[in-house]
Amino acid sequence: MRSSYWIIIIALLIAEIAAVFETTMIYVALPTLIREFGDPVTAGWLVTSHGLIGTSVALMAGRLGDIYGRKRVLLVMLVVAIVGSVLSAVTTDYMLVLLGRSLQGCATALIPLSIGILRETLPKERVPVAIGLMTTGMGMGTATGLVLGGWIIDNFPWHTLFAVSAAMLTVAWIVIKLLIPGNKGVPQRTPIDWVEGLLPVPGITAVLLGISFSKDMGWLNGTVIGLMVLGFVIIALWARRSFAAEEPFINLRLLASRNVSLAILIAVLLSLGTMQITLVFSAYAQNPLWTAAGLGVSATVAGLLKLPSNVLSFFAGPFSGWLQQKRGIRLPILSAGLIGTAGWVAALAFPTSAMQVIVLLCVISFGTTMLNAAIPNVIVASVPEERTSEAIGALSVLRGMAQSIGSQVIAVMLSVGALLTPEGGARIPSPTGFTITMATIAGLTLAAALVSFLLRSEDEPGPEPVAVRA
Template identity: 30%
Template structure:
């Protein structure tokens, strides 16, 4: 390693990487307060404006596994910095855009920065002392929830009191700050052990398959689930991903090592991740609508966008606050138990929500989101530990990136399923069709059922003690001396 690199300060490293994860996650909710205004702001149709959100989802899905593989090949810290470049550039492009095409391009670039989170988690394995690794992973995993929760009220407040362009300038400044902190205070990871070259054809195949799948899921409601376009996308996804899997299995150095992914511990963890991603996202679709619907409906609470964001923010902060407790549970009983417990807590949150929907109280919905996100914090901290306990150090970034992709797929499917439920179960309100109270109950019940299913899958994960632990971080001798005074950081 370079002798000029920063000395390891565990507390600073964990904080900086978590900050990077929060900044990347903020981009996911950044434009939510602008959804209704985007057609006028960009002089386009509502259907075209919706691509401002879809572009970020698709770019993140394609870029995340690619960034993971490149991180294993060329260094995770280096790829962290590289991932911040499109995030920064995309934010600037969005800030100066006046039409829909450059805005979509900028949002796509922002989505390419989502590899920051799995890369950060994998980097922790290399540079953080073993005794702090569990809590560090849990905190880093929680950063996505915190970023999403803080992004909504922040974006709403800025959009309400200043130009919408300020939103993107703020994110650009934050991305620049993260990059400067990483360069200054975060050391490089252990010497690269990944073999072979980059599987460009595999990256193209995976990207094409994911775009077909997620595009069909995210736009199916608009185009019609039985339309030729939607069905063609799903068929294309199946064919492309099967061909991609065949190609990956032929290579000695694939983009995603499906042999490792097929290991029972990794396979079952990824399956649970899809379910947790689904159940996590369902409440983030239900609760904001309940908070904002008119009080005259009998179940809406009539809150403004800013107020809604502020009521949702504590739940995201709870993920960060509970992550150390989840790490302690993982240390005592294993991450498999933590994942199962977290899934049960998510289900309990939805169970509480069923009778509280018509309570007419913002506090009752706050309790629902806090309980659900407590479970998400437990689960999100356990998943990387299970993955890294089953893969060699040379594949941690790509394996974690693939796991992050599984959560994203779960979230996308959740958006589609819950969207269909709320669109089909409506009530007439002054000539407008609004989601009905029963529709919200069904959505809550689905979230509860998926959470319970995730707990069952987690309980079946076959963890072997010989490989089911995260290896101690490899810290260079020069850094070991430097971290002595930081043990209480």
């Protein structure tokens, strides 16, 4: 029986690596795609569209999995993503490539659905470590996307990248189909309110579009403000409809649970700060030596500097789950937050060698991965089993929105005191910009660690996991 548990975990890991690969592969292809389509903004939408669809779909797919069966919905999402990859692989028409890239975003639903599958198929005592392993799978997928994707784009036409993604997703579909046990889900007692179910999608999309447009237009632009206001109005209307329903499609009362709301707060703090680690250290590594805040290496070398931390992080997720299993939910978050904080504080000394950067990346990534494994474990322990994927989907949405905002805030902070290159043609980050950025992220990471003291331990008296109002 023990081997069957590992078969389930390995199958889901294979699928997760494939899904994360197609998410991250596009970054190494951006220079090529900019040349192909002639405009950085146009090529950038191949990243943005994937994120928009992925974030919007995660919540709905998670809930549909709870109702109709997580394996069934996961297979459907993978089919849609495969179709998107094939479409992008066989065309040179930008709009069709964009459509294909958007469809690939459906693979993002794998995370909430996989965590739900782990909870419904594994013994309770094995779930925390298994979720930790799923978290480390994200690091493996990221490394695969950057390294394999870079090799493909350097040696083959860019279409090959999407063809490989389609092949990997197809393998994932076969593995899930053959190795994961099916579950019929828990149907709602009342008819599904599809208006309530679909309403968050345009709301979330409008907010994320506003955040995306702010990169070029600024936060005070009328279009940006209009999209943000429209999105939040739609979300407010959706929340009102959800709270009024006897059995809502998306049960926002789940978020009212003390531990769930605190876990989401921790996730938001991380997304605003330490989850921007690649953005910050990539900029630092490529910043010229003469600025006194950088290594002056190429983009390729900057990417390679992250690989050791990705490998080390493979052990962080399971360790976080094991620690929670042995010592409760607070210690993994507190210890991981302090590890991450120490790394960011040390970075304020401005590393002067590649080895120093690698060490810092390993420390920060280890703490960050531990935190990312602990957060869903807190939520899983606080919600009914039949609402697991829905709750993790909500976490994915809020984390995605916070990460989008965080990337914009980081870009603004890095621009403080920006320096001009000797040629005078470009503005690059200054030591002041890096100091402000790293100190802010250290503060956010420390705040996330301290929130752990507010979490209710499993052995403390408190309310039962939030249930749907009958």
